[in-house]
Amino acid sequence: MSSLDDLYRKVIMDHYQSPRNRGQLPDADATIQLKNPSCGDQIQLQLKIEDGHIRDAKYDGEGCSISMASASMMTEAIIGKQVDEALDLANRFSKMMVGEDVDTTGFEDIEALQGVCKFPARIKCATLSWKAMEKGICERCDYDLECGCHKHPLTDAETDDGAISEVKIADSATE
Amino acid sequence: MFGNEIREQFPILKQRVNDKPLIYLDSAATAHKPLAVINAVDDFYRNYNSNIHRGSHALALRATDAYEAAREKVRKFINARHDSEIVFNRGASSGINFVAQSYGMANVNEGDEILISLMEHHSNIIPWQQLAKKRGAVLKYLPLYPDGTIKLADVREMVTDRTKIVAITHISNVLGTINPVKEIVEIAHQKGAVVLIDGAQGAPHKRVDVQNINCDFYIISGHKMGGPTGIGAVYGKKQLLDNMEPIEFGGEMMGTVGLYDSTWKDAPLKFETGTMPIAGAIGLGAMIDFLEEIGMDKVEAHENELVNYALGRFANFPGLTIYGPLTNRSSLISFNLEGVHPHDIATVLDLAGIAIRAGEHCAEPLTRFLQVPATARASFYIYNTREEIDILYSELEKTKEYFGNVFA
Numbered sequence: 093m094s095s096l097d098d099l100y101r102k103v104i105m106d107h108y109q110s111p112r113n114r115g116q117l118p119d120a121d122a123t124i125q126l127k128n129p130s131c132g133d134q135i136q137l138q139l140k141i142e143d144g145h146i147r148d149a150k151y152d153g154e155g156c157s158i159s160m161a162s163a164s165m166m167t168e169a170i171i172g173k174q175v176d177e178a179l180d181l182a183n184r185f186s187k188m189m190v191g192e193d194v195d196t197t198g199f200e201d202i203e204a205l206q207g208v209c210k211f212p213a214r215i216k217c218a219t220l221s222w223k224a225m226e227k228g229i230c231e232r233c234d235y236d237l238e239c240g241c242h243k244h245p246l247t248d249a250e251t252d253d254g255a256i257s258e259v260k261i262a263d264s265a266t267e
Numbered sequence: 268m269f270g271n272e273i274r275e276q277f278p279i280l281k282q283r284v285n286d287k288p289l290i291y292l293d294s295a296a297t298a299h300k301p302l303a304v305i306n307a308v309d310d311f312y313r314n315y316n317s318n319i320h321r322g323s324h325a326l327a328l329r330a331t332d333a334y335e336a337a338r339e340k341v342r343k344f345i346n347a348r349h350d351s352e353i354v355f356n357r358g359a360s361s362g363i364n365f366v367a368q369s370y371g372m373a374n375v376n377e378g379d380e381i382l383i384s385l386m387e388h389h390s391n392i393i394p395w396q397q398l399a400k401k402r403g404a405v406l407k408y409l410p411l412y413p414d415g416t417i418k419l420a421d422v423r424e425m426v427t428d429r430t431k432i433v434a435i436t437h438i439s440n441v442l443g444t445i446n447p448v449k450e451i452v453e454i455a456h457q458k459g460a461v462v463l464i465d466g467a468q469g470a471p472h473k474r475v476d477v478q479n480i481n482c483d484f485y486i487i488s489g490h491k492m493g494g495p496t497g498i499g500a501v502y503g504k505k506q507l508l509d510n511m512e513p514i515e516f517g518g519e520m521m522g523t524v525g526l527y528d529s530t531w532k533d534a535p536l537k538f539e540t541g542t543m544p545i546a547g548a549i550g551l552g553a554m555i556d557f558l559e560e561i562g563m564d565k566v567e568a569h570e571n572e573l574v575n576y577a578l579g580r581f582a583n584f585p586g587l588t589i590y591g592p593l594t595n596r597s598s599l600i601s602f603n604l605e606g607v608h609p610h611d612i613a614t615v616l617d618l619a620g621i622a623i624r625a626g627e628h629c630a631e632p633l634t635r636f637l638q639v640p641a642t643a644r645a646s647f648y649i650y651n652t653r654e655e656i657d658i659l660y661s662e663l664e665k666t667k668e669y670f671g672n673v674f675a
Contacts, residue, residue: 095618096614096615096618096669099614100611100669130626131610131625131626131627131641132626132627132631132634132640132641133610133640133641134640154640155608155610155640156608156609156610156611157608157610157611158610158611159610211614213613213614213617214610214614217610
């Protein structure tokens with residue numbers, strides 16, 4: 093089953109089995125709930141954003157190994173990063189998901205998800221938490237997806253994601 | 268069990284997927300088309316493509332005859348009394364929406380009740396939610412029991428003098444449960460409610476006799492039987508259809524058109540607005556011929572053998588949970604394998620050439636009732652074999668082993 097091994101790398105299964113940053117973030121600035129209605133995967137992502145930095149992130153949800161491992165890796169990668177850096181990671185991640193060669197600087201474990209691009213039915217599983225992250229940042233920081241000042245490849249590459257979302261921004265976010 | 272003679276008729280099954288012979292266990296999503304259907308559609312476009320009911324030339328007359336012949340085939344297939352009781356449309360979803368918007372909007376009023384069950388497909392939930400909202404009616408759900416069935420005692424209790432519509436699936440697309448539709452109809456009629464049976468998973472697998480069931484509406488999907496996509500049919504009792512208003516207006520459904528008002532044709536044509544899926548109807552007619560030639564009793568017997576064989580084999584599979592009743596069920600099994608998410612199962616099986624479905628199967632309330640995020644589903648049809656179930660079994664064993672190892 094060599095091609096299965098391309099998808100289910102050890103590090104992915106490690107994140108699935110021992111998730112990082114899974115749980116609730118009581119003082120979150122943004123809580124994003126996303127669901128992929130075609131398969132039932134759902135995720136709640138909570139972000140704590142201060143001074144243009146992602147101070148903390150936690151996720152919770154139900155889904156397959158790929159969606160949950162991706163969420164775990166994503167939170168690990170963005171905590172402590174500047175918002176722009178996180179969005180840049182998302183940009184490069186989505187390009188990797190459609191099979192493009194990308195600069196993998198800062199990817200670390202995320203690189204293990206590269207094999208997903210060979211399994212088109214599973215790309216949406218991998219991108220769900222990343223979309224939640226983008227959505228949370230954009231709503232929290234009032235970034236406009238259409239303004240062009242930030243690249244949003246997830247929405248460009250996968251316009252037909254069909255994901256249902258609900259974003260709750262904490263009161264402090266409007267200050 | 269059918270031999271290879273049925274399977275041979277389905278050219279799509281001759282291919283390899285991921286370098287393995289295709290094993291298609293997703294017929295509850297859509298069934299494959301035999302040569303007879305493919306050829307009937309090909310013949311229409313190749314030899315007599317024309318619009319129906321409006322042309323006066325030879326091809327148009329031929330197309331009209333073929334389209335109306337398909338209606339007669341549907342009538343006979345489900346033993347309706349009149350051709351005019353068969354309305355063609357786009358599929359099961361559009362059929363249920365049609366009844367909800369036409370019959371429902373005219374007959375359901377504030378405080379009235381609509382009764383459905385927890386095992387319905389979204390197509391038999393959302394149209395009623397919308398109707399209930401628009402009319403200020405109350406939507407009620409028949410409860411489900413752990414064995415995946417509903418109880419007639421609940422039907423007796425929940426159908427009240429305020430119940431206007433009972434809508435229930437003939438066969439659950441997740442559990443395989445075959446509902447006691449005839450008995451439900453009897454109870455509902457005693458209180459004056461009309462009954463719609465969602466036959467999307469019924470008509471492909473069981474002999475349906477709408478006069479015997481005595482339902483008021485029966486919903487048919489073409490593609491789930493092996494007909495083309497984009498065609499379906501609603502059976503409605505004549506006196507109901509005669510008194511129902513169209514929900515779409517325009518070409519071909521009208522009688523006379525004045526500047527400010529118009530009249531309609533008689534049912535069913537008043538409901539068939541614009542150019543219909545003509546090739547689809549003709550293809551569906553060809554599929555019905557195909558099934559009738561086999562005999563629906565034999566179809567049912569073949570599928571019963573398959574599902575009983577599968578249930579028997581999988582009963583002792585360690586860590587595997589099968590949902591739904593163990594007896595009186597249709598030819599599909601939804602399951603979960605401990606420690607492996609259904610999507611992961613589907614991916615592993617796909618690499619072995621096996622097509623199953625993973626997810627909520629358009630039945631979110633039911634999935635929630637089962638208290639699982641998703642299930643995997645293998646569904647069988649006339650072309651499936653015991654050997655395919657054996658391969659499914661051994662591939663699931665490998666799946667379990669693989670995930671056991673990557674976790675190790």
